[in-house]
Amino acid sequence: MTRYAMAIDLRRCVGCQTCTAACKQKNATPPGVQWRRVLDIESGEFPDVRRSFMPVACMHCDEPPCEEVCPTTATYKRADGLVAINYELCIGCANCVMACPYEARSIAHEANFAYGDQPMPNERAMFDPERINVATKCTFCIERIDQAEALGMTPGLDHQVTPACVNSCLSGAMVFGDLNDPESTISQLLKETKSYRQSEELLTGPGVYYIWDKA
Numbered sequence: 001m002t003r004y005a006m007a008i009d010l011r012r013c014v015g016c017q018t019c020t021a022a023c024k025q026k027n028a029t030p031p032g033v034q035w036r037r038v039l040d041i042e043s044g045e046f047p048d049v050r051r052s053f054m055p056v057a058c059m060h061c062d063e064p065p066c067e068e069v070c071p072t073t074a075t076y077k078r079a080d081g082l083v084a085i086n087y088e089l090c091i092g093c094a095n096c097v098m099a100c101p102y103e104a105r106s107i108a109h110e111a112n113f114a115y116g117d118q119p120m121p122n123e124r125a126m127f128d129p130e131r132i133n134v135a136t137k138c139t140f141c142i143e144r145i146d147q148a149e150a151l152g153m154t155p156g157l158d159h160q161v162t163p164a165c166v167n168s169c170l171s172g173a174m175v176f177g178d179l180n181d182p183e184s185t186i187s188q189l190l191k192e193t194k195s196y197r198q199s200e201e202l203l204t205g206p207g208v209y210y211i212w213d214k215a
Contacts, residue, residue: 001079001080001084001180002079002080002081002178002180002182003080003081003178003179003207004060004080004081004082004140004145004155004176004177004179004180004200004207004208005081005176005177005179005188006060006163006166006174006175006176006186006207006209007174007175007176007186007189007195007208007209007210007211008054008055008159008173008175008208008209008211009172009173009174009175009189009211010052010053010054010112010173010210010211010212011173012171012172012173013053013054013055013106013171013173014053014170014171014173015038015040015051015053016170016171017038018163018169018180019036019038019055019165019166019168019169019174020034020036020037020038020055020169021110022164022165022167022168023035023036023057023138023164023165024061024124025122025164026164027126027164028119028122028123028126028127028143029106029136029208030108030111030112030113030123031112031138032106032108032112032114033058033106034163035104035106035138035139036055036056036057036099036138037055037056037057037139037183038043038053038054038055038056039053039054039055039056040053040055041054042051045201053172054210055165055173056102056198057100057102057103057104057137057165057208058083058100058102058104058136058137058138058139058140059122059197059198059204059206059207059208060082060083060140060206060208061077061083061093061204061205061206061207062083062204062205062206062207063082063203063204063205064077064134064204065099065100065101066083066095066096066099066100066105066135066203067083067094067096067208068086068092068099068186069095069098069099069214070096071091071093071095071096072089072133073086073089074086074088074089074090074091074134074135075090075096075135080145081179081207082139082140082142082145083137084139084142084149084180085134085135085136085137085139087130087131087134088130089107089110089132090134090135091134092107092109092133092134092135094107096135101193101199101202102198102199102206104137104138105135105136106118106136106137107133107134107135107136108132108133108136109132109133110132111127111129112133122176138146140163140176141162141163141164144160144161144162144163145161147161148161149158152160154174154177156157156175156176156177156178156184156185156186157177157185161207162176163176175189186209189211190209190211191215192212192215193211193212193215194211194212194215195209195210195211195212195215196209196210196212197209197210198210
């Protein structure tokens with residue numbers, strides 16, 4: 001059974017925000033809504049201070065708390081591990097927004113564009129009225145992944161069926177693929193390194209792994 005996941009090498013991430021911009025371009029999210037962010041973290045005490053960068057988004061959990069609290073089954077977990085939202089069923093109650101421990105969900109109540117009432121070309125092309133008054137989040141570019149089988153391509157290897165943020169990463173810090181395929185790039189990378197997942201103690205089983213050292 002396929003389990004799509006993402007690995008982010010924190011040793012490589014330089015905080016360039018290219019993944020953030022790629023996500024914004026690809027999904028035309030409105031001002032104030034960003035499905036992928038990069039946290040700028042300072043640790044240590046002067047003079048031994050370190051600056052780190054940590055990309056965050058929906059974790060596509062094994063046990064998503066957002067799914068549990070959804071009263072209409074709009075939020076659901078697919079067989080391939082992706083957590084998706086059926087906009088036709090979502091009533092915008094925001095239960096999932098409050099339940100998500102990763103602050104990965106947003107609700108836009110009206111159409112807003114980067115420069116007032118006139119959308120830019122990509123905003124016009126990508127504008128989806130179904131995303132108003134409903135919960136939205138990172139989907140791992142689910143529509144690309146759904147094309148993979150028909151195109152005979154592999155998510156994580158072929159750019160056309162790989163999340164935009166991964167394709168855009170200048171430093172190669174982001175890797176995507178099938179966690180249950182022992183030969184996949186992500187599986188091999190996680191075998192060779194030490195990693196952690198955000199708030200594992202919550203038992204949500206996040207599908208995003210953060211690499212911090214060699215194995």
